[in-house]
Amino acid sequence: MDENQLSRGTKAWWWVAGVVVIVYALFPVAWIVSLSFKTPSDLATLQFLPTNWVWDNYDNILRGDAQDLFLSALRNSVGISLIATFISVVLATFAAYAIARLDFPGKRLILTTALAVAIFPVISIVTPLFNLWRNIGLYDTWPGLIIPYLSLTLPISIWTLSAFFRQIPWELEQAAQVDGATTWQAFRKVIVPLATPGVFTTAIISFFIAWNDFVYGISLTSTEAARPVPAALAFFTGASQFEEPTGAIAAAAVVVTIPVVILVLLFQRRIVSGLTQGAVKG
Amino acid sequence: MAAITLKDINKRYGDGFHAVKDVSLDIADGEFVILVGPSGCGKSTLLRMIVGLEDITSGELRIGDQRVNEKAPRDRNLSMVFQNYALYPHLTVYENIAFPLRLAKTPDKEIDERVRRASDLLELNEHLERKPANLSGGQRQRVAMGRAIVREAQAFLFDEPLSNLDAKLRGQMRTEISRLQKRLGITTVYVTHDQVEAMTLGDRVVVLRRGVIQQVATPRELYENPVNLFVAGFIGSPPMNFISATVTGDSLHTPFGEWKLPSSRTVDLSGHEVVLLGARPEAFEDASVVSDTVREHGVVFDATIDVIEWLGNEQYAYVPYEAPEDIRAQLAELERELDSEALRTQLVVALDASSRIPEGTPASIWLDLRRVHVFDPESGENLTVSALAQRGEAEPNQPAATGDGRRPAPGPGTTDQPATASGSATESGEAPATS
Numbered sequence: 001m002d003e004n005q006l007s008r009g010t011k012a013w014w015w016v017a018g019v020v021v022i023v024y025a026l027f028p029v030a031w032i033v034s035l036s037f038k039t040p041s042d043l044a045t046l047q048f049l050p051t052n053w054v055w056d057n058y059d060n061i062l063r064g065d066a067q068d069l070f071l072s073a074l075r076n077s078v079g080i081s082l083i084a085t086f087i088s089v090v091l092a093t094f095a096a097y098a099i100a101r102l103d104f105p106g107k108r109l110i111l112t113t114a115l116a117v118a119i120f121p122v123i124s125i126v127t128p129l130f131n132l133w134r135n136i137g138l139y140d141t142w143p144g145l146i147i148p149y150l151s152l153t154l155p156i157s158i159w160t161l162s163a164f165f166r167q168i169p170w171e172l173e174q175a176a177q178v179d180g181a182t183t184w185q186a187f188r189k190v191i192v193p194l195a196t197p198g199v200f201t202t203a204i205i206s207f208f209i210a211w212n213d214f215v216y217g218i219s220l221t222s223t224e225a226a227r228p229v230p231a232a233l234a235f236f237t238g239a240s241q242f243e244e245p246t247g248a249i250a251a252a253a254v255v256v257t258i259p260v261v262i263l264v265l266l267f268q269r270r271i272v273s274g275l276t277q278g279a280v281k282g
Numbered sequence: 283m284a285a286i287t288l289k290d291i292n293k294r295y296g297d298g299f300h301a302v303k304d305v306s307l308d309i310a311d312g313e314f315v316i317l318v319g320p321s322g323c324g325k326s327t328l329l330r331m332i333v334g335l336e337d338i339t340s341g342e343l344r345i346g347d348q349r350v351n352e353k354a355p356r357d358r359n360l361s362m363v364f365q366n367y368a369l370y371p372h373l374t375v376y377e378n379i380a381f382p383l384r385l386a387k388t389p390d391k392e393i394d395e396r397v398r399r400a401s402d403l404l405e406l407n408e409h410l411e412r413k414p415a416n417l418s419g420g421q422r423q424r425v426a427m428g429r430a431i432v433r434e435a436q437a438f439l440f441d442e443p444l445s446n447l448d449a450k451l452r453g454q455m456r457t458e459i460s461r462l463q464k465r466l467g468i469t470t471v472y473v474t475h476d477q478v479e480a481m482t483l484g485d486r487v488v489v490l491r492r493g494v495i496q497q498v499a500t501p502r503e504l505y506e507n508p509v510n511l512f513v514a515g516f517i518g519s520p521p522m523n524f525i526s527a528t529v530t531g532d533s534l535h536t537p538f539g540e541w542k543l544p545s546s547r548t549v550d551l552s553g554h555e556v557v558l559l560g561a562r563p564e565a566f567e568d569a570s571v572v573s574d575t576v577r578e579h580g581v582v583f584d585a586t587i588d589v590i591e592w593l594g595n596e597q598y599a600y601v602p603y604e605a606p607e608d609i610r611a612q613l614a615e616l617e618r619e620l621d622s623e624a625l626r627t628q629l630v631v632a633l634d635a636s637s638r639i640p641e642g643t644p645a646s647i648w649l650d651l652r653r654v655h656v657f658d659p660e661s662g663e664n665l666t667v668s669a670l671a672q673r674g675e676a677e678p679n680q681p682a683a684t685g686d687g688r689r690p691a692p693g694p695g696t697t698d699q700p701a702t703a704s705g706s707a708t709e710s711g712e713a714p715a716t717s
């Protein structure tokens with residue numbers, strides 16, 4: 001809808017609604033940011049802003065006692081999520097291309113299976129997986145997490161990408177072939193550039209899913225060898241036995257949010273749709 | 283540049299649909315051939331088989347002197363303009379045009395030269411750095427043309443390239459394509475279902491119906507000597523009038539009276555009880571403006587005109603009449619198939635612009651019987667044309683094609699047809715008269 005066509009009254013309402021949603025969504029984030037700057041004694045005061053702004057919590061997780069726990073977890077999270085995303089996007093690109101372009105028996109089966117896998121509750125397979133992984137030696141390793149993450153990211157990747165590929169006019173590929181391209185050249189020079197925004201969108205979604213996972217992360221790891229950040233947060237301890245590690249957890253939460261924000265900002269431009277506009281008669 | 287030869291080409295789609303049936307066609311080097319027919323008759327399928335995007339089920343396709351059935355599109359060296367242009371949205375106009383050259387690994391300098399030459403020709407110079415999304419329909423169409431002409435292809439193939447443009451632009455681009463083709467002299471196959479394009483652009487026109495070739499002829503031949511009801515109804519606007527007639531001896535009993543064909547148009551009517559007479563609107567005239575010298579070549583009958591459309595240079599009068607039920611059903615069927623203009627049981631009569639017959643009154647109308655065709659209602663065959671052919675008077679339907687054999691365009695149902703008013707003109711544009 002055209003903004004200019006909205007009456008001023010409607011516009012005001014949209015603003016109010018927008019602000020309400022933003023406050024609702026961002027208030028907890030702001031609370032955590034504020035927590036991460038508080039001193040331990042300040043934590044229980046229930047006031048929004050810290051009385052003293054201190055970097056102690058960050059110091060703690062990045063250089064202090066929690067350093068080992070947090071930095072290795074960060075490394076695991078980044079590595080595992082990136083690898084899972086990469087594999088999932090590559091596989092999903094080929095699968096979705098085939099689904100969108102080719103007619104083959106079992107096409108619907110693939111899509112419905114993907115959907116079925118996606119709606120299967122994680123919690124119900126984590127126990128059998130735990131036993132299996134222990135037996136075959138995948139427990140507490142990177143592949144031991146990457147494989148279950150693929151089961152989360154692949155279905156959604158295949159679905160989004162095949163929807164995206166379907167929008168790319170088939171004729172472009174044929175035009176390229178008539179212009180002298182091989183099938184591979186047509187794919188690489190025409191389809192891939194057009195599909196890039198879709199691939200990026202899918203990659204980001206996949207990365208978030210892997211990055212945010214908690215259940216697999218806590219169940220299938222036991223040491224710093226593979227434990228990702230969301231699971232590691234649960235293992236934080238306070239400076240003393242009687243202190244809650246709230247400040248450290250808040251600081252870690254803020255730190256792990258940063259890559260996500262950066263990713264979105266970086267690829268925001270790439271996620272614009274409508275790149276195929278103008279290929280055909282408009 | 284090369285000739286294209288199709289021999290008994292068939293296409294069966296995966297679902298068993300037989301879309302193209304036994305098509306044989308010789309397209310000469312440099313010739314401009316048009317494929318026309320109603321929607322779904324297999325025009326695109328045929329074109330896509332030539333370019334290699336669709337497998338040929340059976341038959342042989344030769345380009346130049348090579349069989350190309352098994353070759354991939356890129357090995358056939360043809361260029362094609364798609365109906366919706368299929369421009370690459372992520373590339374600039376320049377890169378779109380350069381695309382085939384880049385694939386062929388042409389040196390940059392030559393690419394630049396050729397792209398500039400094409401863009402000069404198509405007046406795209408100021409748009410070279412823009413993206414297709416920001417161009418107008420006509421500009422996109424020209425970019426698609428540019429991509430097609432930039433390399434030295436053996437032939438151009440067009441699939442309804444103008445159907446997405448508005449009427450005015452279509453007219454302009456039509457002339458543009460015609461000029462370009464003459465200038466480059468490249469063999470061209472052009473698919474359209476617009477009959478103005480069909481009549482004005484091509485050296486020869488191929489009329490397709492349900493995957494079967496009906497007639498291959500010059501536009502003039504097609505207009506004047508259609509081989510069957512389908513072609514007769516498809517070509518011409520307003521379409522040919524069909525009047526049912528019962529046969530008694532050699533006289534024809536029509537809703538407008540008893541008619542007898544002149545000796546030059548006689549056909550063997552034995553074995554036919556009912557025939558359909560076909561007459562183009564311009565074969566009729568207001569009896570009062572027909573000069574005495576030609577009056578004897580036709581018949582005069584009375585009819586009530588219910589509507590008159592005055593167009594300045596001529597006028598169309600509509601004369602409703604009653605037709606037998608089965609004939610009416612057949613005409614309705616034909617109309618459905620042609621999905622073009624209505625073929626009601628009414629006559630559309632082109633009258634001289636000076637004629638002053640008022641609407642809604644009985645008028646005296648003259649019909650030039652030398653321009654009447656007799657059709658077999660069952661098979662749809664044009665008996666007049668076959669009779670003429672037997673007597674060796676009609677042009678053969680598939681004349682040796684020459685690339686430069688262009689003819690002045692007789693636009694269907696337009697003014698190009700010599701005014702029928704002054705009788706002397708009726709002689710022209712008719713199948714050769716007998717001596």
Ligand SMILES: Nc1ncnc2c1ncn2[C@@H]1O[C@H](COP(=O)(O)OP(=O)(O)OP(=O)(O)O)[C@@H](O)[C@H]1O
Nearest residue numbers: 295297299301320321322323324325326327328475
């Ligand atoms: N992939 C396909 N599978 C099965 N049948 C098809 C396929 N493509 C086309 N057809 C059928 O083949 C026939 C010819 O199609 P085609 O596209 O050649 O028609 P056309 O003459 O180009 O029509 P239009 O003027 O509407 O473009 C149609 O009846 C259509 O239903």
Ligand SMILES: [Mg+2]
Nearest residue numbers: 325326327441
């Ligand atoms: Mg078509």
